[in-house]
Amino acid sequence: MSKKPEGRIAPYAHPSGGWGALKQVVVNLVHEKVAGGNYKTLLKQNQPDGFDCPGCAWPDREHASTFEFCENGVKAVAAEATSKRVRPAFFAAHTVTSLLTQSDYELEQHGRLTDPMVYDAASDRYQPITWDDAFALIARHLKALPDPDQAAFYTSGRTGNEAAFLFQLFARMVGTNNFPDCSNMCHEPTSRGLPGTVGIGKGTVTLDDFEHTDTLLIFGQNPATNHPRMMNELRDCARRGATIVSINPLRERGLERFTSPAHALEMLTGATTTIGTMFVQPKLAGDFALIKAVAKRLVERDDEALASGQPSVLDREFIARHTSGFEAFEADLRAESWDVLLEESGVPKLQIDQLTGIFIRGRNVISTWGMGLTQHKNALKTIQMLSNLMMMRGQIGRQGAGLCPVRGHSNVQGDRTMGIEEKPTKAFLDRLQRVFDFEPPRAHGLDTVDSIQAMLDGRVKVFFAMGGNFAMATPDTPLTFRALQNCDLTVHVATKLNRSHLIMGKQALILPTLGRTEIDLQNGVPQGVTVEDSMSMVHLSYGINQPASANLLSETMIVARLAHATLGSDKVDWLGLGANYAEIRELIEKVFDDFHDFNARVARPGGFHLRVAAREREWRTPSGRAQFVPHAVDRDTPIHRARARHGERLMVLMTARSHDQYNTTIYGLDDRYRGVFGLRRVVFINQDDLALLGLKDGEYVDLISVWEDDVTRRADRFRLVQYDIPRGCLGAYFPETNGLVPLHSTADGAGTPTSKSIPVLLERSAEE
Template sequence: MSERTELPSAENPEGLLDLKVTEPYKWAAGMTAVGAAMADIFEETGGPRGVGALFKMNQKQGFDCSSCAWPDPDDDRSPVAEYCENGAKALAEEATLKKIGGEFFAKNSVADLAHQTDMEIGKHGRIAEPMYLPKGGTYYQPISWDGAFTKIAEHLNGLDSPNEAAFYTSGRTSNEASFLYQLFVREYGTNNMPDCSNLCHESTSVALAEAIGMGKGTVTLNDFYETDVIIIMGQNPGTNHPRMLTALEKAKKSGSKIIAINPLKEAGLIAFKNPQTTKGVLGMSTKLADLYLQVKINGDMALLKAIEKLLYDYEKETLLEIFDSTFIENKTVFYDQFIEDLEKYDVNELAEAAGVPLGQIQEAADMLKHKSRIIVCWAMGITQHKNGVAQIKEIVNLVLLKGALGKPGAGLCPVRGHSNVQGNRTMMIYDKPYEKQLDKLKEVFGFEPPREHGYDAVDTIKAMHQRKVKVFFAMGGNFLSATSDTMYTAEAMRKLKLSVHVSTKLNRSHLVHGEEALILPTLARSDKDVINGEMQIVSCENSMGVVQQSKGVLQPVSDHLMSESLIVCNLAKKVLADRTVVNWDLYASHYDHVRDVIEKVIPGFEEYNKKVRIPGGFYLPNAPRHGDFETDETPGKVQFTVSKLPEHPMAADEYMMTSIRSHDQFNTTIYGLEDRYRGIHNERRVIFMNHKDIEKAGFKTGDKVDLYNNYGGIERSARLFVIVAYDIPERCTATYYPETNVLVPIDSVAEKSNTPTTKLIMIKLRPHQA
């Protein structure tokens, strides 16, 4: 048994494997994806357990995939494979037969575990019993559930103010657990509810709420089959939302055109080999992108303005109606101000700022000229920038000009990441709740909820660092690895009195902890959840506002696991004791009771228990989808917005860096080391660079370098990366997340949304010194 005396590592350890680089793919999925998925399933589950569960995943009477939030078809679903490669890998992770408990932790100190990579940490198996790390301890040890709840209650009730605690939520948490969680936190007395949306699509929520009156998208899956043009921006569906490829293929067969906008050429935007078709099995692919615009990092705003300017100039020259004047007149405001600003721009300068040849931008404008059924999709490549909110409002501008909102085959499509991140927010997991929501809680439950806005994710980290937050409770997720400024965040975590994580598997956040720490093992989405002899169902909301049931099918690997909903109920009873006015025993006895009260509090959930049992679920109300807009400043009207182009001054030796996910990864969970679509095998510590930049800097492919910057006079560095020449615009680089999160300063955030700017950080390179 080894003993390490240093602090547990907050980062993946330095060290390289046997990197192999091959040609990037020009297509995604195919039988290769099937083979990769099945390999993980058999390795982790032994075969029958995992394969049997696959047939129930994303089925109408099955369980919801715990991976991405792409919607399931409303009509018939594939009886063979209504899932993707990464969905199968996510299932393999939670359906694994490997498990760890007291014996494992007695042999492995926290410091020893922290010297493993994130992938190695996650591969140990499911956490089988509650674990406790005492003050000054170096090994986790078993603790009873009652002992764990008592420990948390002692800390929470010993704080000077409820605002000295923060309660994080990941996107895996069901609607029922999320509602109970926020109910407990607000009865406890705080709105400190950071969530994973703060780190990803918060810019979307802010921008759309201000522009169209709702912080969600406006399209349904069926709209993809009725549209004329689909624009995909800052998104890599082949890796992050693979089931989207099936929808894109179906759209192409219906005659739609696709414009892809991304700094890297991604296989999933180029072509798709559908393994559920004879053509795909035989290795034939469907071309997806009709036009691929390879923008500079954060060149999207300039590109959108260039398209808008070309359309405007064409309308003036030809006197043809290119913009939808009726829609603009009846449904929008601030059009004149928008046009006045647009006229100031020169398309050649905009093209240069975007990094895209003007001829290609003209092609995009030509594809849009006479079309009004247009869908724009986007993800982290748009939101995680300083001007993320403004960029989304510019997307709205383009849609408004074409009248592509509030009708079939048209609209706005933010593609969410984790499977229920949108449902969390619907269930009031939010640090800035609306007054009408709090009023409803008071009306239904009879207690006065806190009105003061709480901390979001970034503010929580700062508050922990300043010792203003002393207890941190995480409902799922890997907070440390998901956030920016890794070393700063680690320092903040270590200043806590208590850190608690509700988890299925071990991750780095369990190893960088407060003075005391708890790991509470919970059921996974695929696990059976039985209460009083009756199988329970939960529900989730996908990216397009469909709420449907999810019912686990697997026998849990341990009898000591507890559902998230029961964890909340038991914790609330222990913490609030006699001062609670909520009947936690009722909600713990059956989840139907939770849904009964949700429908009393949250609009759109009338007859929740009845509708959630309808195969395929039900759509939540979405006024903008039908052309009704309820913006606060301009009721009934959508707003055009005037935004400035971002400026990115760079020294001669500086580069723009964006973070990306490998194909063998979902969020912070690393499934393996095969990013085969980009031709990277058996390594993650790589930096993708344009070959001209490599030569100008005096480097060559394969060189080992350190990455660093000096934001705010503080040097941040990520050591030991291998240079890989890649098709990426000059002065742009890309690295895998979360290995380079350490380079993202805690104060580098998007305006208004406070989202970390993980998609654009300035860096420099220097030869690696061992």
């Protein structure tokens, strides 16, 4: 007898936002058992006298606006403000083996961690440990390493600037540049690609530019789920008449219609705003070819305009004054085959013509992108090709136009700015040397994928994670598990229990920390932490809730006490810095010129904007100009080779978040806008592919990754959901499908896992 289907599939016909979002807020507050007095927390998000939202990195209007509703922000705050607790008695009652049988969602629901814990292998349980003993244990392991490069220091994007700065300083004083971080798994192609074209690995726009743009191209992004506050900006742009194009294999509901919960009249009248005016659905890994096709068509349209006596559609003044390499780039476009571009992009020529026309008509164009562009083998080339396209019409470095990478976690960009970088520049290391009087390590360190391989090889023995859920966020899950288990010591700083805490080295620690919503008192004085959002605004944030436990330490103090225990305080007064974050900011401004007068500037409402040279048309490239970079279409990728072996039955899988999750944190089991309720093991598939494979909507299949090694990677029993997705393409949620991503299937030149283009085969599941 076949197993009864779990959950339900029910297409969502309502606009994004609206009453559906408010309903989920109530559900989450009740589910998390948020104490009544903490409801005020929701009104303090991103306010001058409140805290920075611990969720996404989308900026705020002057960080001082009236309440701006964000469903996923509420979920993140409710998760921190929950009254549920994971005390030592919880661990006494549960072995690690028993906890491993629970789902990621179930682990999250136990609540806030309250005390430092150490793993006891004999009992298979975590047991309490004092903070002093925990730091002493870590220090012993670090000091015993024959080579400091046998340690790796991971940073998640939730870490504030002050803790991140101390963390990188401590690790470099230990003697390593091994800084795997969450940026390695998301926007690394942005960070590595943009310096080659515009001279800096950050976006060139601010939120004010959205008030002046008339055209938005949104690549590989689902704002309604991943950056809900962005929807209000898109709403305002659409109501002004801006053209908004969604370029994504999935036609996401949030970019169709939106009702803003922040506008009472819309809520009361049921009014909606149409967001997207055009939807382009390239096949997975087809964005590079699509963008190059638009650039080629732009050259052809320019030829047509000049031949008919019309003005050039290229910004030839910008190209001549500000750029280098256009002639070679133009020649490469002219030589490119239309047949190749159409086949590789999966987008019809007519739609490419329409998209090119929209781009030409746009006076002020902003291009935004998420991980839909960055988690592919050709991701770095794609980011550079998008830069090329924008430069062709001078759409960088002026009001209402520019490049806008939209990063995920709240301070992932700030952590990189603070020096969480496995490939530091000589100038940065020289400055550290002058300010702190030590010789920093000069050799490049390990990124995330390389750290996993080094743990597998026994080259990394100590793994320290500042937040995150490393075991589940990373690719090739079983392999990553083995890597962590091969360590002598694993340490995780966290607010709530997750699977990484159960995949331990020979010794393991869980160190509980304050959340950003909580009051951080040091010597009786409240401390604020700073973060940098996706648009280079730096804000100061103070928590307002009482800590979940009296035995919590802040991330900053955890680093300070660990550094003191390991290195002593002869060169750096670690404990003094941990007790006064303003002193950390004074040191930051000594290392980074852009942070001059840090404490004074960040104390102003809204904080301050870090200068982005390319925004002012200052190009920090070797030529001193913005650089056009030609790239060929790669026709010999792992996907091409897999399709040559398996034919049309070969599918390409992308991983994605559901609406009820943030990164690997699972808040619930629904994906409302995609019509999935009560289940997560689903795979979205085109109806023609169902027919091709002899499968039916609602059947269960196993997914088998196709890679060029002898490793079998599979994810079993996923329910097929017929969906509007290009032929040959599939979608499924992470982290359930992360195990299908081969460890060394990464973006060329960036090392980011190719989680948006995984070649797979489907097999009908055995009936249960």
